Amino acid sequence: MFEKNTFLYRFFKTLCQNRLALSAFLLVLLFTFFALLSFIDMFFFNEKIISSLLYSPSRMSVLEKLQPPSWKHILGTDQLGRDLLARIIYGSMVSLVVCILAVGLSGITGTVIGLIAGYSGGLIDDIVMRIVDIMLAFPGIILAIAVAGFLGPGFFSIVLALAVKSWVIYARLIRSRVLEIKNQEYVRAAYAMGAGNARIIFRHILPNCISTLIVQAAMDMGTIMIAEAGLSFIGLGPQPSLPSWGNMLSTGRNYITNGWWLSVFPGLAIFLTVLCFNLIGDILQEVFDPKLKNKKGE
């Protein structure tokens, strides 16, 4: 518990010193709040909250289609007359939930596989590392496009498609951490005192991997979010009926000549969120690995 406190303390101290990082952190909090609000609003209040504050994201109006940003509709309306701001707020839900699930799934899978590979070594390690090499041979989101396309549309299939390649990075990172930690005195001492494999892994090795894991997860959020938006953009999103930043962009592209706001704002939302996650990732790295500053030569 004490260790965790010092980390949180350092994290917030760094945040307060760095105004850019602080604003990034606050923005992520805001987006998370929006996502939570939309979630609660959609499933429990039937879009009542957002309708009373702004407009319903699904309310269409022929008279108000393709309105540029104005005081009435701050970010304008889309081709069916739906308020863009309300839709972007609702879109944060899909984007964030998919990202968190995909990062969580790949993080957990990668950690388990990395722990097993690093700890057991030998043939298992060789095989896992080969598989890692093979997965890394598929460039970018090509594999994700194919997997999402083959599985068919759906929440679960897009999460799986995004995680299918990204677990590899966690597996490799955790494996190298385990190899580092495995031969340290305290692990050997635990082994000498008769601790079982499970105890050594969960009590002695895993806690020392957590920091690596958190930094990588923060970095990954941005990458996965862009990938998710890309998949939604080409029409492989979780559910076409739900607004997501990616599928809003693909609509926007069709109206580029007469409705620039339809492309600009959803993309801006993606860009800002990804930027914030990347900045937080940088800060986390600094907090967890102060040596890095010297390595970078700053």
Add this chain to the structure above:
Amino acid sequence: MARYIVGRCLQLVPTLLGISIICFFLIRLVPGDPALAILGISATPDDIEYIRELYGLDKPVFIQYIIWVKKVLCLDFGKSIYSNEDISGILISRVPVSFQLALLSMFISLSISMPAGIISAVKRNSFLDRLICIFTTAGISIPGFWLGIILIYVFGVVFPVFPLYGFVNIFSDFTEGLKHLFLPAFTLGLSLASFTCRMTRAGMIGVLNENYIITARAKGLKEATVITKHAFRNTLIPLTTVIGIQTGTVLGGSALIEVVFALPGLGRLLVDSIFTRDYPVVQIIVLLYAIMFVLINLLSDILYTFLDPRIVYS
């Protein structure tokens, strides 16, 4: 060195085997009967039987895999379900588009990122360095396909300098081809440039602290010579690996860019084939992408040995 190259090539064998297994089993992800998935719901039993025999679906999975690999090795990719054309024929018409896009975007990326990275490292912590750092951080976070849409709006709609969509082969009509290809290549190049710029900066900073740089300065060489001849040349070595890996990003990122700019390339074909349920085509394209990426990385590794003779290979 020859031994290293042969060894490195042999390492490819299990990777290629793994890639082919994954691509082969991709089609099994489709829920239900593969023959039905290929034909759609309206298939008659006769059609299903025909497809089963055609693709060897009535045989054990292992045998199916062997048959598929044999065919692929003979460059016989089968026929597209959607258009009933030879897949190899379709690929031949698509590859040049992606290839030209990749080359031009790499060129743009390098010609922006290298000077920027060098300036940033040499004038460290200056205003210019800060500015470049802000740009690279932003560049990493921008979704390439969004940047593409914005560029279409700015340079195609507001200031109609470039054509909005489409493709003209750069070898048949150079100016028209370049006009059509510039925006997509610039979009892709800009996303790549951020990474390369960061790597160049980090590499240059590392090298500039070396003793031989001090020596070079001490013996009175011009600063420009020190930077270009002594520092930058040594930064280039690790950069080859980065550029090798980046071609992967080019290949992967090009899929979405091709969709945005309606370029008839490989990535566009991949996306279109997903929606026309042309699964054999998807399979082959994924395989092709992975093989290209692996071979390019092999090339950059081999290039590395020529660029840096200090490294001893075992």
